[in-house]
Amino acid sequence: MYGMAEDNIFTQYIQKRNVIVKNKKILQSSYIPSNLPHRDDKINEIVEIVAPSLNKDKPSNILIIGKTGTGKTAVMNYIGKELKKADENQENCAFIYINCEVVDNPYGILYNISNQIITDPNKKIPFTGWSLDKIFSELTTYIDKEDKIFIIVLDEIDRSFQKNGDDIFYYLTTINEILEKSRVSIIGITNNAKFTEFLSPKIKSRLGEEKVIFPPYTVNQLKDILYERAREAFDDGILDDDVIPYCAALSAQEMGDARRALDLLRMSADIAERNGDKKITAAHVKSAKNKIELDAVSEVIKTLTVQSKTVLLSVIKNTEDGMTTMTTGDVYTTYKYICEAISQSILTQRRVAGLISELDMLGIVHARVKSFGRAGRTKEIELNTPKEIVNMIKSDEVFTDLYSYKPSKQTTLM
């Protein structure tokens, strides 16, 4: 890839790309900096709780609560790194990190934990096929064999809970009763402050032995974070003076989300590079903001089921037919019509209502239950999507048949 010696159509592009950003990795939100500004207190707080593990004493379980982009994950990864340094041969403790947003089913979580512990490639657990009990007992024996403290970090723990309840948490918090030598302590990370309310009381108290709250960053703190990274990522004079304050201000509106701030900065740099500009300005930030918002939605749309897309298209079609708000029944009628047009199986109304709720949770449509008195009680649905996305759905290959479809009795469509 990079070894192309001769000029080709990409050459000038490649040369241009590296002009502005020295090291792109630094601007990635997954990058773990060696210094986390304004989180020293939180780091100390957690280190204090976790430190006993270095002497093979079991630390309390911790629940970390804080909005997205407040540094929870970064702090934990940083601590994990340091912990490994402090315990060179991994004799006393092991640090395991699982992101429950990526693997949100019980099998996946146990599978991931186990395979981080099991080193022998022949003993690894297959990614499907086993019973949970079997993985669990296997995991237990492996953990006990090692005779050390296992610190298991479950990031985005509420994701898993939403879909699967608290069974795995029950497993993981009771495992210590079975273990003879080793000990396991759980660190849960969540951005949902109300998360614990839904747990069963037993697990609630176990999981939340200690709580650490991460407050949102203030504008000035965000600025510091950005300056810190920018210093390493850019040469002097590339950033306009108002770029970082602007990024910080925008992200502060979004509840002090540092990830957002970094994304903005990175995307601004990207756009500037692509335009061949020598400096990054507030204007770049502005278009970066739009692009990020759009990307986020279109990313979600891509992963939707065909059925979900059909439901969404139904909402779109109704909107284009002049309805600003509609009921579940309205959507379902249109939905049935479209299904017929593209010869797709028709789901139950119950299911479609469920899909609408899912779209609502994804923020693609607005739906809230409203009672129309005698006229019944239903969801009031409203489209909540930029034009670009609407076009994206409409031009989805799944719906190509729709435009050539001649309805038997209804009038025109779209």
Next chain:
DNA sequence: CGTCCACTGGAATCAAGGGTCT
């Protein structure tokens, strides 16, 4: 004040599709 609509929301269950184990 009671009725009664058009659903909602929860739960149990099924089917298909991934796979392992013996």
Next chain:
DNA sequence: AGACCCTTGATTCCAGTGGACG
């Protein structure tokens, strides 16, 4: 090959329910 296991999406069943209308 047949018995099992887990996940996901869909179905079926059913007990609610907010509030305009009579």
